[in-house]
Amino acid sequence: MATSTQGKGSDKKAAPKPSRRNVHVIEPMTAAEMWKALGLTEEHRKRAARISKELHRPASKK
Amino acid sequence: MKKEQIFLNVPYDRSYEGLLVSLVATVVAHGAIPRMTLEIPDQGRGRMPKLYQLLSSCDSSFHDLSRVGTPVRFNMPFELGLAVALQIQSKDHKLHVLEKEPFRVQRTLSDINHIDALIHHNSPRSMIAVVSGVLSRTTNVPTLLEIQTLQKLLMAGVVRLKSDNLTKSLFTVHAFKDLVALAIFEAQKMDLVS
Numbered sequence: 001m002a003t004s005t006q007g008k009g010s011d012k013k014a015a016p017k018p019s020r021r022n023v024h025v026i027e028p029m030t031a032a033e034m035w036k037a038l039g040l041t042e043e044h045r046k047r048a049a050r051i052s053k054e055l056h057r058p059a060s061k062k
Numbered sequence: 063m064k065k066e067q068i069f070l071n072v073p074y075d076r077s078y079e080g081l082l083v084s085l086v087a088t089v090v091a092h093g094a095i096p097r098m099t100l101e102i103p104d105q106g107r108g109r110m111p112k113l114y115q116l117l118s119s120c121d122s123s124f125h126d127l128s129r130v131g132t133p134v135r136f137n138m139p140f141e142l143g144l145a146v147a148l149q150i151q152s153k154d155h156k157l158h159v160l161e162k163e164p165f166r167v168q169r170t171l172s173d174i175n176h177i178d179a180l181i182h183h184n185s186p187r188s189m190i191a192v193v194s195g196v197l198s199r200t201t202n203v204p205t206l207l208e209i210q211t212l213q214k215l216l217m218a219g220v221v222r223l224k225s226d227n228l229t230k231s232l233f234t235v236h237a238f239k240d241l242v243a244l245a246i247f248e249a250q251k252m253d254l255v256s
Contacts, residue, residue, distance in 0.1 A: 022178075024122060024156050026066045026199045028093020031250045037067065037095055040243050047226060047240055048247035051219045055248075 066094035069116065069123035071141040072160075074100065074233035078126075080217065081182065082232060083241070084189040085124065087213040090245040091204040091254045092197045099141070100235050117141070118148055122155065124193065128162035128184065130170055139171060146174070158196055160189075186213060204254050215248050216241065 029037070035045070068089050072078060089096045097120055102112045117123065125142040129135045142159065149155045161167045161179040168175055180192040190209050223244065224230060227237045249255040 022156065022158070023196050023198055024066070026092050026094050026197060028199045028201065028255065029066075029095065031246050031255045034090070034093075034095045034246050034255070035243075038239065038242060040239060040246075044239060044243040045247070048243040051222050051226075051244055052247055052251070054222065055215055055218050 066092075066122060067097050067120040068094050069120035069145070070096050070098050071123060071125040071138055071145070072098075073126065073129040073135055073138065074231075075129075076231060078129075079220065079232050080186040081126075081184070081189050083216045083220065084186040084213050085193060086241055086245050087216055088190050088193045088197065088209050090242065090249050091209045091212055092194075092199050093255060094197075096242060098238060099137075100233055100238055103235070113141070114144060114148075117144055118152070118155075120155075123157045124160055125157065126160040127167055127171060127179070128160065128182070130166070142171075142174070158193075160192070186217075202254070208252060208254060212245065212248055212252060212254070216245055219244050 034040075070082070070085055070089075072082060072085070086096050097116055099113055099116065102109060102116060104112055123141075123145045125138055125145065127138055127142070129138065142157070145155065145157045149157055157177070159167060159174060159177050159179040161181055162184045164179075164181050167179045180196065182189040182192055187210065190213060191206060194204075194206060194209060220232060220241070223237055223240045224232065227234060227240060229237055232238060232241060246255060
């Protein structure tokens with residue numbers, strides 16, 4: 001994916017676009033790997049789960 | 063191809079929070095993790111080695127030079143300098159410069175004229191687009207719409223994140239870690255992260 005909004009707006013000159021050579025392809029981590037790499041704990045997971053539940057609650061129940 | 067940690071060198075001010083959330087959403091949606099200097103507690107002489115260690119543990123870095131007014135902010139260009147040194151030593155490190163305005167960095171920091179700045183126009187949506195333009199992943203590449211959806215969810219959760227951490231700012235280590243934890247949690251629910 002290389003979508004860019006550069007050059008939009010009132011600027012007369014288009015901004016330089018990043019070279020494709022600069023695109024780096026990531027081997028995606030799993031959630032568990034991310035969790036471990038950042039040193040996140042069970043407490044972080046519980047807080048994230050609680051906030052997520054609130055975010056996905058139907059508007060009428062908020 | 064490697065599993066990536068991405069260093070975010072951005073201004074720590076409240077007006078930047080929307081852009082920070084965009085960066086975190088984009089990085090996590092690509093299966094990488096964001097790292098920031100606010101994870102380093104030491105403010106003394108031990109800070110520099112830790113900062114350099116954190117930067118060098120990251121495969122790439124984004125440096126936002128859009129704050130050019132007063133108060134003068136030297137931390138971003140300073141850390142960019144460290145990243146340039148790291149790139150000279152280890153060609154594996156990739157760095158990207160972010161700016162609000164096209165061509166301005168050519169005046170403010172002409173030493174890096176060889177680097178094309180990514181212009182975000184101070185817009186969270188543009189930030190997602192330009193950063194997604196230089197990141198990709200081996201499988202299940204996220205769409206801009208998916209990243210925007212994640213970003214909006216995170217923005218909706220920011221107020222709660224701050225109140226949970228008794229802070230008015232996202233730029234504390236606890237609020238930042240909770241933000242990334244929420245990003246991973248939501249990205250997993252959206253099947254962006256396995």
